[in-house]
Amino acid sequence: MKYCSECANPVELMVPAGDNRPRYVCTHCATVHYQNPKMVLGTIPVWERDGEVRVLLCRRAIEPRYGYWTLPAGFMENNETTADAAERETQEEAGANITLGPLFALLNVKHVHQVHMFYLATLRDLDFAPGEESLDVKMFTESEIPWDELAFPTIHTTLECFFADRARMLEGGSYGFHTQDITRPMRGDS
Amino acid sequence: MKYCSECANPVELMVPAGDNRPRYVCTHCATVHYQNPKMVLGTIPVWERDGEVRVLLCRRAIEPRYGYWTLPAGFMENNETTADAAERETQEEAGANITLGPLFALLNVKHVHQVHMFYLATLRDLDFAPGEESLDVKMFTESEIPWDELAFPTIHTTLECFFADRARMLEGGSYGFHTQDITRPMRGDS
Numbered sequence: 001m002k003y004c005s006e007c008a009n010p011v012e013l014m015v016p017a018g019d020n021r022p023r024y025v026c027t028h029c030a031t032v033h034y035q036n037p038k039m040v041l042g043t044i045p046v047w048e049r050d051g052e053v054r055v056l057l058c059r060r061a062i063e064p065r066y067g068y069w070t071l072p073a074g075f076m077e078n079n080e081t082t083a084d085a086a087e088r089e090t091q092e093e094a095g096a097n098i099t100l101g102p103l104f105a106l107l108n109v110k111h112v113h114q115v116h117m118f119y120l121a122t123l124r125d126l127d128f129a130p131g132e133e134s135l136d137v138k139m140f141t142e143s144e145i146p147w148d149e150l151a152f153p154t155i156h157t158t159l160e161c162f163f164a165d166r167a168r169m170l171e172g173g174s175y176g177f178h179t180q181d182i183t184r185p186m187r188g189d190s
Numbered sequence: 191m192k193y194c195s196e197c198a199n200p201v202e203l204m205v206p207a208g209d210n211r212p213r214y215v216c217t218h219c220a221t222v223h224y225q226n227p228k229m230v231l232g233t234i235p236v237w238e239r240d241g242e243v244r245v246l247l248c249r250r251a252i253e254p255r256y257g258y259w260t261l262p263a264g265f266m267e268n269n270e271t272t273a274d275a276a277e278r279e280t281q282e283e284a285g286a287n288i289t290l291g292p293l294f295a296l297l298n299v300k301h302v303h304q305v306h307m308f309y310l311a312t313l314r315d316l317d318f319a320p321g322e323e324s325l326d327v328k329m330f331t332e333s334e335i336p337w338d339e340l341a342f343p344t345i346h347t348t349l350e351c352f353f354a355d356r357a358r359m360l361e362g363g364s365y366g367f368h369t370q371d372i373t374r375p376m377r378g379d380s
Binding site for chain 2 (some may be wrong): 034
């Protein structure tokens with residue numbers, strides 16, 4: 001940020017009176033331009049038949065992490081709820097028809113000022129297809145998950161939690177709600 | 191937003207190529223200025239002695255809702271996790287020493303582009319005092335809660351869920367994780 005979005009004069013990075021953090025402050029109209037973390041919303045789209053569980057992943061057609069696999073997810077927009085955003089991203093990136101379940105994971109990625117959240121979801125049919133931001137969309141059993149080709153640490157963690165819960169469900173457990181802080185950067189991560 | 195924060199030229203509200211929503215786009219350098227929902231983080235600070243449960247509330251010394259009661263909460267900042275933000279706001283607004291518990295509620299307030307989250311917290315001592323943004327800080331039993339003088343619908347909903355869970359805990363239940371969409375505006379709400 002170099003200029004004030006209200007009056008076009010230069011901004012300066014300074015601690016405003018009564019505050020304790022540096023902010024971009026307009027040298028002319030004194031507007032303080034706050035910057036806050038963003039939410040990334042997605043789903044774990046599940047297809048379950050004959051005791052076999054498959055999860056839908058998308059291969060990214062955009063940077064960062066072009067060519068790597070991800071759960072369908074993206075930035076939450078104004079005028080939508082977290083559930084709206086998760087459903088929209090699943091439709092946009094995977095063309096998938098889902099029934100949304102409960103919120104499954106909330107992951108803090110503070111070094112990039114983001115909070116990632118994933119809802120459980122059930123695929124209603126197999127009529128999915130890659131959207132503009134995906135090269136491919138495919139279903140994977142646990143043993144087929146391309147663990148070394150996942151796009152982001154939050155995808156890795158969410159899938160780990162998901163399959164751990166599934167294992168516990170064989171002994172009568174149920175899905176939990178998982179919160180975790182992601183500190184490890186991934187190969188090629190900024 | 192009137193001017194581009196990168197080059198100071200005017201912005202126009204338009205749907206960028208390949209997008210499907212109106213954004214502020216710079217007429218000169220073509221930067222797209224995205225606007226996303228913000229997170230508000232807070233706690234439910236609990237003091238429990240001799241079977242009596244009290245919750246700490248702050249009386250707001252700032253607009254909106256000056257003079258109304260709230261759980262300690264505020265906007266999450268860059269470079270912090272949701273838990274960091276909840277703890278910081280509790281310290282800033284109530285001067286309270288807490289041990290943070292699990293995330294208790296996530297509430298979508300889409301008409302103001304916000305997501306509110308509240309963590310359970312245990313007060314470590316009674317050394318609390320109003321911060322700059324509070325007129326008063328006080329503990330309330332369920333029957334003492336000033337239901338008609340609460341600042342925001344999300345505070346109302348979170349306290350309702352909290353005391354409902356407490357009632358269920360008498361029959362062997364435990365705290366749940368609650369997600370809800372807030373659509374009803376409160377008196378005087380914009």
